[in-house]
Amino acid sequence: MTVEKINSDSGDEFPIGMRVLAVDDDPTCLLVLETLLRRCQYHVTTTNQAITALALLREHKDKFDLVISDVHMPDMDGFKLLELVGLEMDLPVIMLSVNGDTKLVMKGISHGACDYLLKPVRMEELKNIWQHVIRRKKFDSKEKNKTSKLDKPTSNNGNGLGSSGVGNSDQNEKLTKKRKDQDEDEDEEQENDHDNEDPSTQKKPRVVWSVELHRKFVSAVNQLGIDKAVPKKILDLMNVEKLTRENVASHLQKYRLYLKRISCVANQQANMVAALGGADPSYLRMSSVSGVGHLQTLSGCGQLHNNAFRSFSPSGIINRLNTPAGLNVHGFPSGVLQLSQSQNLNSNDPLKFQSPMVPVNQNVQGMPMSAQNNKGVISVQNLTTVFDAKTTFPVSNKLPDPRPKITTSGSHTPDVGISNNALILEPRLQGTQGSVRIETLSSSVASQHSEYSLSLLDQGRYSDNWTSTVQPSVIPTNSYPSSECFSQTNISPTDNMASVPLQGGNVSCPSITSLSRQSHDAMTHMPSEGVTFTNRPGHISSNVRFQGWDGHNQDATHHSNNLFGSINSLTAVNSTAVPAGHTAANSALHRNLDFNFCDPLKMKHDRFVELTEETSLKQHQGNIMNQQKSQQSHFSSNLGSLEDLVSSMMKQEKDKMKLLDGNLICDDYSGGLSM
Amino acid sequence: MDKNQSRRQVASMKQSLFDQGLLDEQFIQLEGLQDDANPNFVEEIVTLHYRDSSRLISSIEQALKERNPMDFNKLDTLMHQFKGSSSSIGAKKVKAECNLFREYCRAGNAEGCVRSFQQLKKEYVALRKKLEAYFQLARQVGPQETACRSK
Numbered sequence: 001m002t003v004e005k006i007n008s009d010s011g012d013e014f015p016i017g018m019r020v021l022a023v024d025d026d027p028t029c030l031l032v033l034e035t036l037l038r039r040c041q042y043h044v045t046t047t048n049q050a051i052t053a054l055a056l057l058r059e060h061k062d063k064f065d066l067v068i069s070d071v072h073m074p075d076m077d078g079f080k081l082l083e084l085v086g087l088e089m090d091l092p093v094i095m096l097s098v099n100g101d102t103k104l105v106m107k108g109i110s111h112g113a114c115d116y117l118l119k120p121v122r123m124e125e126l127k128n129i130w131q132h133v134i135r136r137k138k139f140d141s142k143e144k145n146k147t148s149k150l151d152k153p154t155s156n157n158g159n160g161l162g163s164s165g166v167g168n169s170d171q172n173e174k175l176t177k178k179r180k181d182q183d184e185d186e187d188e189e190q191e192n193d194h195d196n197e198d199p200s201t202q203k204k205p206r207v208v209w210s211v212e213l214h215r216k217f218v219s220a221v222n223q224l225g226i227d228k229a230v231p232k233k234i235l236d237l238m239n240v241e242k243l244t245r246e247n248v249a250s251h252l253q254k255y256r257l258y259l260k261r262i263s264c265v266a267n268q269q270a271n272m273v274a275a276l277g278g279a280d281p282s283y284l285r286m287s288s289v290s291g292v293g294h295l296q297t298l299s300g301c302g303q304l305h306n307n308a309f310r311s312f313s314p315s316g317i318i319n320r321l322n323t324p325a326g327l328n329v330h331g332f333p334s335g336v337l338q339l340s341q342s343q344n345l346n347s348n349d350p351l352k353f354q355s356p357m358v359p360v361n362q363n364v365q366g367m368p369m370s371a372q373n374n375k376g377v378i379s380v381q382n383l384t385t386v387f388d389a390k391t392t393f394p395v396s397n398k399l400p401d402p403r404p405k406i407t408t409s410g411s412h413t414p415d416v417g418i419s420n421n422a423l424i425l426e427p428r429l430q431g432t433q434g435s436v437r438i439e440t441l442s443s444s445v446a447s448q449h450s451e452y453s454l455s456l457l458d459q460g461r462y463s464d465n466w467t468s469t470v471q472p473s474v475i476p477t478n479s480y481p482s483s484e485c486f487s488q489t490n491i492s493p494t495d496n497m498a499s500v501p502l503q504g505g506n507v508s509c510p511s512i513t514s515l516s517r518q519s520h521d522a523m524t525h526m527p528s529e530g531v532t533f534t535n536r537p538g539h540i541s542s543n544v545r546f547q548g549w550d551g552h553n554q555d556a557t558h559h560s561n562n563l564f565g566s567i568n569s570l571t572a573v574n575s576t577a578v579p580a581g582h583t584a585a586n587s588a589l590h591r592n593l594d595f596n597f598c599d600p601l602k603m604k605h606d607r608f609v610e611l612t613e614e615t616s617l618k619q620h621q622g623n624i625m626n627q628q629k630s631q632q633s634h635f636s637s638n639l640g641s642l643e644d645l646v647s648s649m650m651k652q653e654k655d656k657m658k659l660l661d662g663n664l665i666c667d668d669y670s671g672g673l674s675m
Numbered sequence: 676m677d678k679n680q681s682r683r684q685v686a687s688m689k690q691s692l693f694d695q696g697l698l699d700e701q702f703i704q705l706e707g708l709q710d711d712a713n714p715n716f717v718e719e720i721v722t723l724h725y726r727d728s729s730r731l732i733s734s735i736e737q738a739l740k741e742r743n744p745m746d747f748n749k750l751d752t753l754m755h756q757f758k759g760s761s762s763s764i765g766a767k768k769v770k771a772e773c774n775l776f777r778e779y780c781r782a783g784n785a786e787g788c789v790r791s792f793q794q795l796k797k798e799y800v801a802l803r804k805k806l807e808a809y810f811q812l813a814r815q816v817g818p819q820e821t822a823c824r825s826k
Contacts, residue, residue, distance in 0.1 A: 028764065072752070072755055099755065
């Protein structure tokens with residue numbers, strides 16, 4: 001059964017000698033896989049640890065063409081690895097699992113997997129995996145040149161291509177379902193591609209939608225009227241160099257989704273508020289509980305599934321995003337919803353997080369950050385609940401105590417769950433409101449020592465960048481001991497939307513577990529890392545992950561950096577699971593650690609400062625890395641690190657952000673969770 | 676002759692394993708991977724599997740002992756791993772038992788889990804024995820054994 005694939009597109013040799021990295025904790029499966037691959041005449045490297053795999057990939061970036069990884073691994077979730085690899089190395093990744101549930105497959109695809117194979121793997125399937133490598137290369141350049149509308153057209157193209165690929169595979173494969181994933185992948189790739197502005201090179205630099213840029217965008221849209229806003233006109237109005245129509249188009253798309261989500265959330269929020277009723281700490285609990293339930297209802301909009309985040313993308317919006325948003329971020333949609341809700345709820349909840357960062361407790365706590373604070377931070381709660389439902393659920397199993405949970409679970413990391421709780425920054429929130437809220441939030445948060453897990457919705461989800469990354473938000477439930485509320489500053493100014501109003505320390509801030517923590521590792525899961533804010537005073541989980549806009553955020557995020565830095569540090573602590581890449585991850589992928597958020601609020605400044613200092617270290621690292629990585633634009637979300645979550649959230653928000661200060665719009669990758 | 680007889684025996688042994696539904700196509704694929712460079716590939720894989728999975732089996736047993744409450748998630752995870760490993764060698768019946776077990780886990784049915792695990796373990800042990808016998812004989816027969824592939 002030699003694979004004589006020399007035919008077709010690639011020139012000679014390929015796929016023979018294609019260099020594959022195989023990762024699986026089960027030695028039996030790994031050996032079988034290796035043997036099969038060798039039979040296909042690929043060059044195989046194996047490892048049974050995800051961490052090792054990442055290290056290998058990082059060290060020898062050019063030495064591998066393809067990665068095949070198991071989904072369930074003890075040291076790191078396969079999805080996270082997937083994300084990380086996609087973001088950092090932009091390599092095609094194939095997922096393997098015994099479990100072929102549609103949901104899981106969907107999740108894999110959302111996270112950017114090129115394919116999803118069922119174990120036991122068959123030779124025929126492996127014979128075709130080389131096409132992913134080719135496809136990626138081809139699409140990369142092709143997309144750049146696309147001038148047509150980003151979404152559909154490209155998707156179609158992708159589909160077309162995908163189908164051809166599919167067709168081939170179908171011949172050999174019996175699992176058409178898996179093939180479908182390819183199509184989805186195509187779409188994803190295309191979408192991602194659209195974001196790039198440089199059409200000629202394979203490495204398309206991502207457009208970083210800074211706050212400034214986003215503001216311009218929003219004002220242009222508003223000027224034109226949301227219905228009449230077409231990319232070309234927006235582009236003209238914005239008058240920004242180097243911005244292409246495609247960039248605008250994709251951003252617009254996200255923005256629209258975001259708006260939809262908000263309105264959805266608003267409704268949900270109302271419900272939730274009602275449900276939650278009274279305020280206060282029990283609120284949080286309740287919220288988490290009820291939130292969950294509500295989330296369920298909320299999910300109406302977004303369809304949060306309480307169950308282990310299997311449910312993904314509650315809202316159609318999210319669905320649209322190939323990002324795992326749907327999947328991981330359970331809370332995400334809801335989170336988003338939450339955000340909008342919070343707006344409405346503002347009146348009710350002082351805390352309403354402006355930033356939708358719904359601190360979803362990773363643990364069951366699900367207590368949204370704010371929840372703790374009696375104010376009934378409903379908004380927060382809501383958010384969290386939303387997220388919680390999602391994230392918490394899966395997470396909830398986890399530690400109910402405020403331990404910083406970095407939900408890094410090697411296997412099945414809760415990341416998924418958690419991450420969903422992205423901090424949804426409500427972009428729409430009025431600045432003032434937001435700010436107010438944030439303050440309250442922070443204070444409340446601080447007071448309550450509850451763990452908030454902010455699940456940052458995978459910012460990645462929305463981010464265009466995701467192609468594979470997906471969920472940068474990893475929200476490790478770093479419980480923030482204290483009120484480190486990160487003031488997620490209503491970020492209006494910041495790009496990162498993730499303004500989790502966590503004001504420095506106050507909030508036991510959902511330790512936005514630095515997504516970054518895991519970021520690298522967590523990439524796969526990152527998507528929705530819930531940021532759990534635990535009352536730990538020192539925990540600042542910064543979403544380092546934000547894939548934020550590199551560079552831009554640097555300065556702004558200065559604060560955030562600090563925050564995150566601390567977070568990172570925190571997460572570091574927590575994320576034992578996080579492999580070495582952890583720190584790096586934090587820094588690296590976060591594109592933007594937009595910590596800008598903090599600025600506006602300056603709530604607990606001092607606290608914040610402390611936090612920031614800690615985080616700054618990390619942050620800088622991260623920032624730098626982010627910048628570098630931003631190109632990649634993928635969040636490497638740590639397993640559940642808050643940072644990731646935040647970053648993912650931020651990212652998302654970023655895109656959509658626009659609003660005023662307080663409004664955290666988490667669309668896109670604004671990565672950086674500005675706390 | 677003896678060799679032929681043995682070979683036939685091996686073949687029929689293998690056939691019966693398939694007929695009884697103990698093995699599936701994966702096993703055939705593994706055999707396909709066996710060649711001169713890798714003459715005992717299948718046996719190696721199977722041995723590796725049993726070594727690795729015995730650890731999983733005892734973990735599951737351990738976890739099943741915790742009754743109040745039973746940690747279904749952990750069980751599910753462990754079983755998931757076990758299933759993956761079993762499917763890699765083509766252990767059909769064992770895999771089916773795994774699925775059953777997981778169903779019980781998802782339903783939170785502790786009794787069901789325990790029962791199904793008992794069954795699973797039985798199947799697991801039975802298959803192991805049979806495979807051991809099979810490989811023993813096959814080794815005696817020699818590499819030609821792979822030529823007689825069952826469908």
